[in-house]
Amino acid sequence: MSPALRWFFAGRSISLIGSFMSPVALAFGVLELTGSAAWLSAVTASALVPMVATMLLGGAVADRYRRDTVLVLTSLGAGLAQTGVAVLLLTDRHPALLLPFSALNGVFQGLTTPTLRGILANLTSGPGLQRAGSLLAAAGNIARIGGPAAAGLLTAAAGGGWAIAADAASFLLAAACFARMRLPRLEPRPADLREGWTWFRSHRWFWSVTLAFAVFNAANMGFWQILGPVIANTTIGAAAWGLVLSARGAGALLSSVVLVRVPLMSRPMRPALSSMTVATLPLILLGAGAGTVGLAAASLLAGAAAEFFTVTWQTVTNTLIPERLLSRVGAHDEFWSTASSPAGQLAAPLLAATFGTAVVAITGGAIAAAAMLLTASIPAFRAIKIGRDPG
Template sequence: MQHALARLPLVPATDAPEDREPEPPDSDASPVTGTGLTSGQPLRSPAFRWFLSGQSISMAGSAMSPVALAFGVLEVTHSAAWLSVVTTAALVPMVAALLLGGGIADRYRRDTVLCLTSLGAGLTQAGVAFVLLAHLQPALLLPLSALNGVFQGLTKPALRGIVSNLAAGRGIQQASSLLASVRNTARILGPAGAGLLTASVGGGWAIAADAVSFLLAAACFARMSLPDPPPRAHDSGSTMLGELREGWAYFSSQPWIWTVTSAFAVFNALNMGVWQILGPVIANGTIGADGWGLVLGARGVGALLASVLMVKLTVRQPMAPALSLMALSAVPLILLGIGVNTVWLAAAAFVSGVASEFFTVVWETVCNTHIPERLLSRVGAHDEFWSFVPIPIGQLSTPVLVAAFGTAAVAVTGGGVAAVAMLVPLLVPSLRRIEVNRHGT
């Protein structure tokens, strides 16, 4: 899910007892408690500062990677087909590894998981850089990309769960907002830096810089020193398979979670298909490449602004406004189909950036507040897995639909359906009543 993820040692989670149903999100029972940190001040924690430093370095490198990889592969192969194959070789294993990553991140210390996966991602990216710089056989990129995808798939669930280990109360939203600000800054500056580096010394060296960023991030994560996870109860299942089943049982029993995931499954398929596939095609015949770049930049600026504001802004019951704003984030798809000028499309993209980042911070805060800490990574893995799986379907089906119904019809209809999908979860009463910062001030 785009949407689009932590302090001093925690007291073990006080979630619902193992022999009864999980507490509903509006229950008085707190799933997470913390000590040793004034709530709302995550930057006072050395562990969070190391995590933020590692994430900042890693995000900067990852933001450079798509541009560097694209030009690096094209420089070696002169083939768009090879670029597509290399990209897919990383994407499929990443999605496939998400659920396993959730089980690992809830079973072992998340700082250790992040350290090892970052180290693995750095080594595989270094291998990709070597293949590109040495102009070796392009087929060697495939296993390296696949391994890199696996490491990143194992990383994502740990990132979703670790904030609750490093922040408490209002500090959870502030921590999520700070991380989102870093992420959005990297998204704005990273591609430009990758373009300059690629143009000056080549895409292979830009990929090498990304590899170094992973290794430096691993060194930062190694300094966090989180406590070991609390011991497992005997009836919760001591095997990895048993714990994965427990994560699915919790995810599937909470309508406030799976309805949002389902909504994003629809939204992601339509948004990625229309925006990423049709967007450049429509822009090429209307506002041009420079106009499309302005639109994408406006969206990034909106996302950055929202993440900065969310450090201080709190909404007691945030899910209704967050999902309503996400419905507005589908408006650019409709405007693409209508064929508006650059100014209107950029303005809509700016609002979309604000809306999507507002939702991302809210969702991370709600999940870290209301899901038991010991289940966070497994539930987060299901959230991301089921919302990511439809993306290739949307991307592959969009050209077929365009051939049958036309570009404008697909863009406008896709935008309308995506907007409605975001509003459907609001039919769940427990979702509308969810509060944040109930367990800390």
């Protein structure tokens, strides 16, 4: 592992510890402050909408300038924004004041995401891509296990503001690590947004996956992020909900550890997409009234399946997309697949009030599973082989 990759590994791992604490802390912090699912939906969407809106710009920035510099600046900005959120929660301010800080954090995350999609190609190549991606995933999944559980316990004991403060500190520490990466200097290079779009729309295998995840993120993740804490707040509680989320991390960790040593099959996309149906089980069981043990078991399986897809997708895209286009094409993938998430988050409380939380949760999971299976059945995916662009 090169020195630059080691510093990236350290910085990314540190930031993820705080990032996996943040959703639990923010959700229960807002619910404690307002008791309202609508306010939770508004605060969550206020970060997600700016994040999605800035992704395409972030792709152009990351393909034009040094990606380590971009990560330093965005991590500093995110740390300051989360500090503002922590102060507001700790001082019991009106929830409307959370919205601009959440939006600012969303902007920095929107600029960060495309950078992360492209930086591995600057740090390693060939067989090292899957190995590096799996190692990073393993570290992230350790954070995914400990972060939500720690946030749940800390939130139950002292309030969500302190867990958000830990997230802010993690961003600042990550910025210090990224500053030590020292990637080779490069001259600013052209980064036409249209070039990324042209590659994106001309490769059916790529945009088909993006479309499937647009459905998945709205119907599964959007509902889970809102209905999950709301239901848990009146049933299993914050600490148990943190354990459920940590179980997902445990499943993802097991999957990533296996993938560090076991090479992917030569044609991995259809199995990877099909496995994503398992990732809808937690939402379906949540609607069915499952308890902590059932939800944790489903989350364990969901985490393993999702990590298999993530490592597969990262390896395939880093292999088949030209390095100079990685962030711009990745930005389109992130943009179109997550643009639907705010709609799912905002619709969740309205649909639940009309049809009931159980019906909405079960239906959302079923729709997401169907989107994955239909996409996996597209004949074009048979041609996708690692090392060869199917067009």
